[in-house]
Amino acid sequence: MTPSLTDAESRPDLHREPFVHLVDVAHDRALVAWGAFFFERTPQGRWDIIDDEELPGRVGRHTCIGASAEPFGRSTVQVLSTDGDVVAEASTQDRAWVWVEGLEPDTDYRYRVVVDDQEWAAGELWDWVPVSRGGYDLAPAGRRYDLRFRTWPAPDAPTPSLRFVAMGDYGVGMRADAESSRRQQRIADVLDRLVTEHDVRFALSLGDNVYQGEQGRVDQEGGGEDDDWYSSFFQPYRLAIARIPIFPAIGNHDSADSESSDDRAQMEDNFHIVERFHHGLETASVQPGLFYRLRYGADLELVCLDTSLDSEDEEVHRYFQAPQHQEWLRETFREGRRRWVIPFSHHPVYTAGPDHENDEEMRAAFEPLFDAAGVRLVLAGHEHNFQVSEVHGRTYVVSGASGQLDERVPEGFERAHTAAWSGQAHLLLVDLDEREARVTPVAGLLGEGLHPMTALSPSNDLVEPPFVIRSANS
Known part of the structure; x- marks a missing residue:
């Protein structure tokens, strides 16, 4: 069975930061991917990204981003008109990307990714930002995704x-x-x-x-x-x-x-x-x-x-x-x-x-x-x-x-x-x-x-x- 969310992700010393990637757009379809990076808090109190080789032992995954990323759960990408109506969608349980087809040329759309009935990356984003004690660290950054695109002619x-x-x-x-x-x-x-x-x-x-x-x-x-x-x-x-x-x-x-x-x-x-x-x-x-x-x-x-x-x-x-x-x-x-x-x-x-x-x-x-x-x-x-x-x-x-x-x-x-x-x-x-x-x-x-x-x-x-x-x- 492919890994989904694990108990380890609820630990206070571990953070999962979700990402959304509009990989490609054509006149009638769009390729949407999603994933995450995982971080652990160091003894010095900063966050450090978990190396790929350590992912299986720390969070029960081997990949987190890209075409080969293991699924995060039952997933659906919904494409919405500017009025908010769902006009196209595509689902998968086997990967972390889908092509959504049947779109109109040269048209504005919004979209969302839903994983196990929860909207993916819907909250405040944590980014790698300068911090008051010097250097960079992972922290809430006051930003949110605005997921939209326009198809090609x-x-x-x-x-x-x-x-x-x-x-x-x-x-x-x-x-x-x-x-x-x-x-x-x-x-x-x-x-x-x-x-x-x-x-x-x-x-x-x-x-x-x-x-x-x-x-x-x-x-x-x-x-x-x-x-x-x-x-x-x-x-x-x-x-x-x-x-x-x-x-x-x-x-x-x-x-x-x-x-x-x-x-x-x-x-x-x-x-x-x-x-x-x-x-x-x-x-x-x-x-x-x-x-x-x-x-x-x-x-x-x-x-x-x-x-x-x-x-x-x-x-x-x-x-x-x-x-x-x-x-x-x-x-x-x-x-x-x-x-x-x-x-x-x-x-x-x-x-x-x-x-x-x-x-x-x-x-x-x-x-x-x-x-x-x-x-x-x-x-x-x-x-x-x-x-x-x-x-x-x-x-x-x-x-x-x-x-x-x-x-x-x-x-x-x-x-x-x-x-x-x-x-x-x-x-x-x-x-x-x-x-x-x-x-x-x-x-x-x-x-x-x-x-x-x-x-x-x-x-x-x-x-x-x-x-x-x-x-x-x-």
Whole structure:
């Protein structure tokens, strides 16, 4: 029998913090997941997260978050109209996620998760917050979930104006009392504000979702267990990811490229990759590698590119060079496919540094494909700053400072065709319509408003956002 709630959870020295995750949204359905993290009080009086390996002995469970999470009980997700009527629902006793189908396109909904006849995560949330005695601890934070979403337009509907965000290199973790933790929290606050007040519909992850342990007391495997993901993903973005889906790309710190462990399996589980993208060659090319495309209405297609190293094939250096992925890429970037085709990846094609150079393998593989499809905007992370390059009528944006940050001045402006750069923490806000895309880097919140981030040209002239990109058909 799979474990449900245990007697151990009623102990005063143990706390279970529930989470809700809106994993995916389409024009007619939504993927909703739920889970929890478990904490024990230390002899010093603080709360400490229970390591995955200790869960069976402490709370009678093996998993708590993600597609493989054991069920918490008899569960139902109910989707409600804005008037409060239940319009669709789905139930399960075997897992902690469901697809809810039969929804209307481009429609606002509320939703709730009911487990054993009790609404999941309905009360005050406990968050990892600064405390008066110094550092961070788990404490009631005065916040509650506001569970709602909007479905996407029908696949054949003209794409209306759209707002989404992209953020890269964010997963430094919040458990340490460090500037990197505070930086990630400030950008998470920006995301919350954009989701609740500015109609952001989804977020693109540009990779490096969880770093190694020394970045913020995440365990040394750096993303290989659920407890690693608490401080790097589920806690800082908990309110946002209950309202909008995040579409992930693989970074070098999410694989074995830069760490001793390969965290792909944990990424696939926590982002529900199998449930979302394993639909054959038409929409994705996976296992191994993570390539997929997303259609938003009739005019926009987002394309995730896996730019990491292929450690499983001695004859292929990087996943995008493998024959099966090449076939999928040629079909995806064929001429005239959509008005807007926007690729996103972790590694950038062009970068002025200071840590990396232009990627010649990516240039050779992707630029002919981008030319064929009329690609005008390309998004990437990896370099821990903000950069804009203008090459052959195409705009390449680097945004790798949503957690990590390198303030050093790059030295490769000329080779990267750099038009603007900045060494500040930020995320990208993208406004899109049929004629143009407007890209605005947004810095951490100061006071009540959003703060667009200015940049510098290579000659140190001030460059103000937004950066405007015209569509190929305008």
